[in-house]
Amino acid sequence: MFKNNVGTIDRVLRIVVGLALIAGFFLDTGASLRWLYLVGIIPLVTGLFATCPLYSIFGLSTCPMKKS
Template identity: 70%
Template sequence: MLKKNIGTVDRVLRIVVGLALIAGYFMNPEASLRWLYLLGIIPLATGIISSCPIYSILGINTCGMKKQ
């Protein structure tokens, strides 16, 4: 299982941006580079699973500290 490294605000922003890009794909059928909207799948997927592989590589963690 992937380690969670995305905080709540980051997660919400990723999901909103991903959904907006995917919606743009369907709302703009005449665009010449319409397929670029499908890149919204990446932030949507990372937001849903709360884990970003690039954050793992760079050692970034936007999750809050866990209480013990």
């Protein structure tokens, strides 16, 4: 459906950051702006699906080039 444009290292970093932010949502119960931790859903989803809409818009890719 979508073209993969997120490389392996980029994927791992996105997943780790996304999980850390979501964990912060559950662990930091006293924060007044606690809902901002839910922004972690975005890097988590883009990391899991290996596609980033912003990369597509700007024509970027961190995937290695295929050898022909």
